[in-house]
Amino acid sequence: MTVSAPPYELVIGIETHVELNTESKMFCGCRARWFGAPPNTLVCPVCLGLPGALPVPNRRAIELAITAGLALHCQTPDHTKFDRKNYMYPDLPKGYQISQYDLPLTVNGWLKLEGGKRVGIRRAHLEEDTGTLKHGEGAGQRYTLVDFNRSGVPLLEIVSDPDMSSAGEAERYVRTLRDILVYSGVSEMRLEQGAGRFDVNVSIRFEEGGKTIWPPQSEIKNLNSYEALRGAVAYESDRLWREWQSGGEIRTRTGKVTVGWSPERGRTYMQRSKEEVEDYRYFPEPDLVALRPKATRVAELRAALPEMPTERRARFVEKLGLSEKDARNLVADRQLADYFEAAVGVEPTSAKAVANWVIGELTAALKRDGGDAKGARVAPEQLGVLVRLIAAGRVSPTAAKQVFGEMWKRGGDPEAIVNTLGLAQTSDEDAIAAAVDEVLKANPSALADYRKGKERALDGLIGPVMSRMKGRADGAVIRRIILERVG
Amino acid sequence: MTELPHSIRGAADLLRSRRTSALELTEAALERSHADRHNAWLHLCDERARAQARTADARLKLGDAPALTGIPWACKDIIGTKAIPTTAGSRILEGYVPPYSATVVERLDERGAVMLGKTNLDEFAMGSSNENSAFGPVKNPWRTDRVPGGSSGGSAVAVAAGEALFALGTDTGGSIRQPAALCGVVGMKPTYGRVPRWGVVAFASSLDQVGPFTNTVEDAAIVCEAIFGKDPNDTTMVTEFPDDDLQTDLEKGVKGMRLGVPKEYFSLKGMEPGVERAVRAALKVLEREGAKLEEVSLSLTDHGLAVYYIIQPAEASSNLARYDGIRYGLRVEGPNLLETYRRTRGKGFGPEVKRRMILGTYALSAGYYDAYYVKAQKVRTLIKAEYDRVFEKVDALVTPTSPTVAFAIGAKVNDPLAMYLNDVFTLPVNISGLPGISVPCGFSDGLPVGLQIIANSYQERTMFRVAAAYERATPHHLARPEVKAA
Numbered sequence: 001m002t003v004s005a006p007p008y009e010l011v012i013g014i015e016t017h018v019e020l021n022t023e024s025k026m027f028c029g030c031r032a033r034w035f036g037a038p039p040n041t042l043v044c045p046v047c048l049g050l051p052g053a054l055p056v057p058n059r060r061a062i063e064l065a066i067t068a069g070l071a072l073h074c075q076t077p078d079h080t081k082f083d084r085k086n087y088m089y090p091d092l093p094k095g096y097q098i099s100q101y102d103l104p105l106t107v108n109g110w111l112k113l114e115g116g117k118r119v120g121i122r123r124a125h126l127e128e129d130t131g132t133l134k135h136g137e138g139a140g141q142r143y144t145l146v147d148f149n150r151s152g153v154p155l156l157e158i159v160s161d162p163d164m165s166s167a168g169e170a171e172r173y174v175r176t177l178r179d180i181l182v183y184s185g186v187s188e189m190r191l192e193q194g195a196g197r198f199d200v201n202v203s204i205r206f207e208e209g210g211k212t213i214w215p216p217q218s219e220i221k222n223l224n225s226y227e228a229l230r231g232a233v234a235y236e237s238d239r240l241w242r243e244w245q246s247g248g249e250i251r252t253r254t255g256k257v258t259v260g261w262s263p264e265r266g267r268t269y270m271q272r273s274k275e276e277v278e279d280y281r282y283f284p285e286p287d288l289v290a291l292r293p294k295a296t297r298v299a300e301l302r303a304a305l306p307e308m309p310t311e312r313r314a315r316f317v318e319k320l321g322l323s324e325k326d327a328r329n330l331v332a333d334r335q336l337a338d339y340f341e342a343a344v345g346v347e348p349t350s351a352k353a354v355a356n357w358v359i360g361e362l363t364a365a366l367k368r369d370g371g372d373a374k375g376a377r378v379a380p381e382q383l384g385v386l387v388r389l390i391a392a393g394r395v396s397p398t399a400a401k402q403v404f405g406e407m408w409k410r411g412g413d414p415e416a417i418v419n420t421l422g423l424a425q426t427s428d429e430d431a432i433a434a435a436v437d438e439v440l441k442a443n444p445s446a447l448a449d450y451r452k453g454k455e456r457a458l459d460g461l462i463g464p465v466m467s468r469m470k471g472r473a474d475g476a477v478i479r480r481i482i483l484e485r486v487g
Numbered sequence: 488m489t490e491l492p493h494s495i496r497g498a499a500d501l502l503r504s505r506r507t508s509a510l511e512l513t514e515a516a517l518e519r520s521h522a523d524r525h526n527a528w529l530h531l532c533d534e535r536a537r538a539q540a541r542t543a544d545a546r547l548k549l550g551d552a553p554a555l556t557g558i559p560w561a562c563k564d565i566i567g568t569k570a571i572p573t574t575a576g577s578r579i580l581e582g583y584v585p586p587y588s589a590t591v592v593e594r595l596d597e598r599g600a601v602m603l604g605k606t607n608l609d610e611f612a613m614g615s616s617n618e619n620s621a622f623g624p625v626k627n628p629w630r631t632d633r634v635p636g637g638s639s640g641g642s643a644v645a646v647a648a649g650e651a652l653f654a655l656g657t658d659t660g661g662s663i664r665q666p667a668a669l670c671g672v673v674g675m676k677p678t679y680g681r682v683p684r685w686g687v688v689a690f691a692s693s694l695d696q697v698g699p700f701t702n703t704v705e706d707a708a709i710v711c712e713a714i715f716g717k718d719p720n721d722t723t724m725v726t727e728f729p730d731d732d733l734q735t736d737l738e739k740g741v742k743g744m745r746l747g748v749p750k751e752y753f754s755l756k757g758m759e760p761g762v763e764r765a766v767r768a769a770l771k772v773l774e775r776e777g778a779k780l781e782e783v784s785l786s787l788t789d790h791g792l793a794v795y796y797i798i799q800p801a802e803a804s805s806n807l808a809r810y811d812g813i814r815y816g817l818r819v820e821g822p823n824l825l826e827t828y829r830r831t832r833g834k835g836f837g838p839e840v841k842r843r844m845i846l847g848t849y850a851l852s853a854g855y856y857d858a859y860y861v862k863a864q865k866v867r868t869l870i871k872a873e874y875d876r877v878f879e880k881v882d883a884l885v886t887p888t889s890p891t892v893a894f895a896i897g898a899k900v901n902d903p904l905a906m907y908l909n910d911v912f913t914l915p916v917n918i919s920g921l922p923g924i925s926v927p928c929g930f931s932d933g934l935p936v937g938l939q940i941i942a943n944s945y946q947e948r949t950m951f952r953v954a955a956a957y958e959r960a961t962p963h964h965l966a967r968p969e970v971k972a973a
């Protein structure tokens with residue numbers, strides 16, 4: 001299938017809301033990890049908006065927001081504050097949301113997409129999440145229930161410049177942003193648990209009668225998956241174009257419209273037009289004092305930033321000689337990449353081999369038994385030593401798998417295991433020759449095939465010889481001896 | 488009916504010399520409170536009070552009990568009390584029982600003070616006459632056809648009528664000092680940020696402070712010592728200030744002190760001659776005691792009212808948005824959400840509260856915000872700066888508390904602007920975050936007049952020192968209304 005280029009240019013800007021990786025909520029001590037908890041069990045006077053309750057800012061959330069900004073090359077202004085955003089809705093217990101209006105915690109940054117394109121980050125500000133509503137029907141009546149577990153969970157809203165020009169680019173931006181936030185420890189951003197939401201501003205631009213036409217944009221609210229992002233952007237840009245072509249009210253309208261996305265129907269639907277835009281009556285939150293992040297603390301946070309995924313992938317390829325694919329596999333999981341680096345620290349000359357072990361044996365073992373690379377039962381240093389033993393010819397790759405299995409099961413030092421299990425590679429060629437003879441005798445057909453000219457017929461014999469040697473022989477030596485014997 | 492001792496100090500001495508017990512004192516206070524004919528109380532909690540009194544007696548027996556142990560007190564019903572209804576004087580909080588107590592209540596509980604119950608007030612503390620209560624007006628014990636002042640009218644009356652030995656109120660623009668003046672008791676508003684607001688139903692967050700009503704200046708210092716100090720739950724308490732012994736300077740007198748007399752406070756058109764006479768006489772007393780009086784100018788005083796009536800309703804309009812009928816309090820069901828909001832809030836709030844929410848919403852609206860709210864904040868900064876400059880020259884300011892004595896119930900209900908003028912001398916103190924105290928300074932037409940003493944931020948000791956010197960030199964604080972039994 002070929003996709004023809006659309007007859008217009010797309011201009012996309014994205015506001016990303018991410019839940020911060022904190023233990024407690026933004027302004028109270030309640031647990032922030034709300035997903036899956038029974039309704040209204042993670043609440044207190046503050047996040048229920050009871051009379052007389054006052055907010056106490058979560059220092060960790062503020063630092064994570066600054067960290068996110070630093071990871072996105074933003075500036076940290078030395079004076080910021082919280083504001084009240086006033087509107088009434090049942091999931092908003094105080095009748096206002098504590099947010100940041102004109103002085104956000106971090107401003108003016110950028111991130112780089114794969115391929116080198118930069119997307120500007122206009123600002124990122126801290127706010128508190130709302131509760132959640134559940135609509136139902138019973139006894140012939142429709143009702144709505146409110147769950148305040150999510151009320152007050154810290155949210156970071158990251159506003160991009162309108163720098164993206166395709167649905168694919170929008171998705172790449174969001175994926176890159178997610179990588180950076182996960183890497184810097186700011187957010188787990190588990191989209192399937194509602195820990196990341198996107199508001200996407202879509203507009204189109206084209207030439208008509210010698211003039212550049214730029215119809216009013218649409219804001220698509222509350223997208224919560226990559227598929228939704230792709231689908232909604234494609235649908236809405238096309239809809240704007242069709243509406244213009246068919247002479248719809250878009251030709252006379254001045255303000256933007258807000259739409260929602262229905263994944264079931266694969267289309268957007270109107271939420272409100274500009275005429276109905278709400279006046280949030282922002283004003284400085286009088287229950288909180290202004291914030292002045294200390295330059296020394298910001299410097300500490302900057303120093304604590306890890307290398308970002310794009311740079312790390314490039315280094316793995318250029319400095320350590322990994323393939324693009326291996327580098328991507330490792331870097332996709334920060335813990336796995338950290339593990340890899342720790343193991344390479346022990347055996348710096350075998351990075352590729354270490355990568356194979358981490359992506360292969362380690363990942364398989366983790367998948368089988370559960371758990372993360374951090375705290376895996378085989379420490380990265382132990383794996384490094386094992387790879388060094390292979391490189392030095394002290395243990396065969398086959399036997400090494402046995403050693404790894406043993407370390408995974410019972411722990412212990414790889415060298416000691418090699419010795420206890422008697423897996424040290426032997427250089428006793430007489431013993432290997434004896435094993436070769438036995439195998440040749442048991443497989444006369446292989447020998448016959450070889451003699452008829454099938455050169456690869458002997459390859460199948462290496463395995464059986466190796467197993468007679470209990471994996472302690474060098475494969476290359478076995479092959480040489482087989483060839484000597486039949487030649 | 489048994490009379491209560493005149494002061495906390497007096498009662499504390501009686502308790503320690505075993506001439507009375509906390510339980511006896513509490514029974515007497517409960518008896519007097521139940522007999523109250525001024526509508527001062529919204530809720531009396533006899534059993535809780537008796538239980539607290541028994542615990543206090545046990546503690547007194549052991550010795551080492553704080554000054555407030557066994558002392559019966561009255562709590563303005565805007566201060567949240569765990570398991571005891573808290574109405575803020577409004578229908579909108581019908582049925583609401585807080586699951587937690589305000590920090591100030593906890594601090595008094597810990598010291599063994601005995602809370603008798605909750606006192607009447609203007610709805611959400613919005614008012615200067617206590618006529619805005621959803622539960623009816625409070626009457627002034629000096630003349631029952633007169634208002635007690637507001638918004639903490641019930642608390643002022645409970646002390647003035649000898650029903651409690653002290654009371655807590657809240658002061659956003661004068662709501663402690665003005666009713667104290669009109670009821671002839673001591674009322675004090677601390678520096679903003681010295682008393683935790685945690686658990687106190689918010690009216691205007693950047694102005695609200697809790698403070699005491701007492702019979703004497705010394706008593707006010709004793710209560711302040713109990714309620715002052717940082718609370719991790721109120722992060723606007725930014726200034727580290729040592730836990731001060733506020734009674735240290737009470738006996739020092741005013742000899743050599745420089746006291747400022749702001750001329751703008753004496754040139755107000757609506758000031759009653761009897762009030763001015765009493766306050767000028769008080770100035771003479773202070774001079775005789777050795778203070779040096781200096782006329783000073785606070786030229787922005789006139790703008791205080793305008794600034795206050797933008798910032799205060801703006802904050803209130805936002806603070807009161809939470810009363811939506813969804814989680815607690817009154818709910819009047821409608822066919823849809825918007826209609827439920829309209830009916831609930833329409834029925835739950837009284838006219839003055841609605842007026843201020845409309846004022847505040849307007850001041851914060853797009854297109855008006857800069858002209859009103861932002862400008863008001865700038866003028867607020869200028870007013871504060873003017874006080875700062877004055878306090879480089881003088882130790883404290885001495886002014887009238889209110890331009891009038893207690894006025895007739897109903898006289899000003901239809902004239903909000905005339906009502907707002909009652910606070911013209913007290914609200915600049917809130918705007919500037921300063922401490923202020925009102926002490927009785929005589930009578931005009933048989934009704935009490937209050938003298939206000941204002942000090943610089945965190946200089947409560949200085950303020951108490953001047954107030955105590957004045958009190959020692961005059962008998963006004965000993966005058967009590969004649970209270971008839973029900």
Ligand SMILES: [Zn+2]
Pocket residue numbers: 025028029030042043044045046047048152
């Ligand atoms: Zn909470």
